[in-house]
Amino acid sequence: NAGVTQTPKFQVLKTGQSMTLQCAQDMNHNSMYWYRQDPGMGLRLIYYSASEGTTDKGEVPNGYNVSRLNKREFSLRLESAAPSQTSVYFCASIENRRSTDTQYFGPGTRLTVL
Amino acid sequence: AQSVTQLGSHVSVSEGALVLLRCNYSSSVPPYLFWYVQYPNQGLQLLLKYTTGATLVKGINGFEAEFKKSETSFHLTKPSAHMSDAAEYFCAVISSGTYKYIFGTGTRLKVLA
Numbered sequence: 001n002a003g004v005t006q007t008p009k010f011q012v013l014k015t016g017q018s019m020t021l022q023c024a025q026d027m028n029h030n031s032m033y034w035y036r037q038d039p040g041m042g043l044r045l046i047y048y049s050a051s052e053g054t055t056d057k058g059e060v061p062n063g064y065n066v067s068r069l070n071k072r073e074f075s076l077r078l079e080s081a082a083p084s085q086t087s088v089y090f091c092a093s094i095e096n097r098r099s100t101d102t103q104y105f106g107p108g109t110r111l112t113v114l
Numbered sequence: 115a116q117s118v119t120q121l122g123s124h125v126s127v128s129e130g131a132l133v134l135l136r137c138n139y140s141s142s143v144p145p146y147l148f149w150y151v152q153y154p155n156q157g158l159q160l161l162l163k164y165t166t167g168a169t170l171v172k173g174i175n176g177f178e179a180e181f182k183k184s185e186t187s188f189h190l191t192k193p194s195a196h197m198s199d200a201a202e203y204f205c206a207v208i209s210s211g212t213y214k215y216i217f218g219t220g221t222r223l224k225v226l227a
Contacts, residue, residue, distance in 0.1 A: 040219055041219060042217040043204065044217075058214065059214075092157075100146050100165040105159065108157055
């Protein structure tokens, strides 16, 4: 049981390049989230997927797109990377659609945009 | 709208001393409150959570937190700090029926030998 996995762990991009961050969970969880973490700003929600087939914007969705490929996988795409998107990205999942559920986090992807 | 405020971005305590990390929330409806811990280069993991019932919540590694509705607070405490407690701690709030967690900006705890 690997929990939540993210690939890649590190990535360096040039401004304007595109890339997809991958996230997968093997806990049969229904809901999945993408956050970014910046110094002094805590975690900010980019997009979330309450269940397979649905996605919704979070607090900072501009510049990102997501795909809930199936119940296990939730990817985050940067179409044209900008230096402001330099951050650490975390994927998380929860079992059901209950607000009391615990979030399980992946180890993060450290992205630098030059 | 919900919000979370963590007072003190950095807190230093001596090993064996009391740990107190502050969290205040704003919510128009009864909130669910969480404390998460992040060790260097890792994701976040749950320390404890308050949903309903007893207002004093015990978590892992000897931490506990008390929900005080009158003070809109959910401060995290541990009677005796250990070197392994050095990490960043995040308070989070969510309202019933929603899926959007709101995280505080975090408090980095340093434990001095």
